[in-house]
Amino acid sequence: MSRVEPSAAGSALVTGASSGIGLATALALSRGGWTVVLVGRDTGSLERAAQACRRAGGTAVVAVADVRDTASVRAAFELADDETGSLDVVVHSAATLAYGRFEDVPDEVFESALDTTLMGTTRVCREALSRFRLAGRGRLVVIGSLLGKTAVPGMSTYTTAKWGVHGLVRSLQLETRDEPGIQVSLVSPGGVDTPVYRQAGTYLGRHGQPPPPRVDAFAVADAVMGCLDRPRREVNVGAGNALTVMGFRAMPAIYDRLVGPLMNRVALQAGSGVADTPGNVLEPRPEAEALSGGWLASTTGARRALDMEENTMDDTDQHLTTQGQPQRRTVAASADRVWDVLADGWSYATWVVGTARIRDVDTAWPAPGSRIHHSVGLWPALLSDTTSVEECVTGRRLVLKARGWPLGEARVEIDIEPDGPQSCTVTMTEDAISGPGSLPPRIVRQAMILPRNSEALRRLAYLAKGSSGLVAGSG
Known part of the structure; x- marks a missing residue:
């Protein structure tokens, strides 16, 4: 996978920056010499991410914030203002989810997942656009999902939130049409190799896993970086996205018949007996945060070594690795x-x-x-x-x-x-x-x-x- 770097470095704020897609995006920006404000819920995880960003060549600022809290989000943006002068880019990646039938997911968990994934997006976008309008310029990239355009059983927390996110982004794109200096893009990945599936809450007796075809977090980061150079309304990441959306829209009866068995077979881990847990929906789980979830058989050579270094985010870590399939x-x-x-x-x-x-x-x-x-x-x-x-x-x-x-x-x-x-x-x-x-x-x-x-x-x-x-x- 090629690495896309914007033509000129600037300052960016990235939410969900301690793990997965957010971390991969922060590292991609850092390689281009950007100043990156890392936003997340856990100080230790953000500090490790900041170390990795500095090693990659960027300048990193840590801003601990929970996107469920308006004052916390505003404080993170104010810190970014103080540290960078003005933001050129905001990338919003923060999200949580819980697996389970709608009525089995506790109210507190369901509402908290929506508060993070949907309402958290509104809070971040509001702070970003208020600054961009004053400056007359800025680029906002929101991470959506294939599940913002389709639906599957057992993931109502995420599907509900991501459909809302997609609707919000389209509205913002229409509202900023007359301001050529402001660009709003949506990046919609399918199955991505990140830790989110093990961090997620579950009330199904099983954990989730990324459905094939899977990509790594850097593939999504590449799409984000591409939107900074050439803004687009939406970029899909994943070879199976178009086919899945077509089946959902054009052949709903067939889709409905197949999606349950396929979900059980390819989107949930084998085994059973996992105790009900809110995962990281209510509180962060810093011990599970990393660049990847280990779902892909990684490639060899320098890319493998780089990914392992960034996945541990610790100069003292010397983890060995094999070329095997987990x-x-x-x-x-x-x-x-x-x-x-x-x-x-x-x-x-x-x-x-x-x-x-x-x-x-x-x-x-x-x-x-x-x-x-x-x-x-x-x-x-x-x-x-x-x-x-x-x-x-x-x-x-x-x-x-x-x-x-x-x-x-x-x-x-x-x-x-x-x-x-x-x-x-x-x-x-x-x-x-x-x-x-x-x-x-x-x-x-x-x-x-x-x-x-x-x-x-x-x-x-x-x-x-x-x-x-x-x-x-x-x-």
Whole structure:
């Protein structure tokens, strides 16, 4: 994906700037040397985003604000006035949502999601346009959604809000037609690889996921940057948007019949048993904020390294990464319980497919550098080697190097994301990194790895849950 930079740098305010599309847009502006005012609800997340923006070449200002509060939004714009003199651009990305049937989503959660996504847009646009009219110039870009033009079951909080956002933006475009210095654009993405799906509230017993075809947050940022150079009324991001809208409008009977099963199959994560949660609708969840949600198999080379650096937003972070396809499973057990299984090196052969027995476990396991001594294969044709820890974030992340020469070595990443007191999402990513096992094309390697890791996650879930075997999504 090419990176679009505006012809001249200026000053911009970006809402929702601590995560996902907002963060990607702030980074894209920073690469062009812009001064960016980062608006969000959590100070720590914004400070990390500001560090990433400064590394990218921009000047970053942090403005903590909640778009549900008019005074808070106004204060953020006043800070931007003080720091920049006048704003050239405002990009509004802040939004929240909760999955669930309309009547199952609590009133407080439904109304708060609408307050953020719809009324928050009105507050930001009002402050932006009042300044642009005084200055006689300015560009406002609002992030809409494919769901601002269609509808799906189980997402009434988001669909209702985004239809309102699209209507508001069209009204603003008409009201500013006679002011050529002011441009209002709408960017409407489909499925985007951001953390919003895990941050969202859910009352369906499952978490959401971006439906295919998916794009990364930088693809949406590119569309925003394109609107700054060549303003347009609306830009769609996503190869499937036009077809989906056509089906919704031109063939409603067929659309209505298909959308429920498709939603269940491609827009919700596998598994069940996730406890009801408001997610980040009522309060921020800074621990879940990042550039991407890990839904895409990332590309190789410099772009991959850059994305990983920006995703962590921390100079001291040295996260390793594989080229594998992530496998996820929702587990009906706490994150701590899953970690207890991973931290018990003697249980390794119980859940890691292909491991025949454990010969020894270093007492320091799972500290970095510690090892499990194991044998893999089928008796009597066994290979004896080791698995060592490359990275450990207690309770959340484990990176392993699994050796099985003469076949080679593989790197395995395991990440645990708490969903509630008795639920979590476990992600496993693996790929061969050396030896004969790394020689086949990646698509061939992953075709062999993915089924094995799916079974490994199933076994891990059973162990975490206990002897009852009642695991979300088992079977």
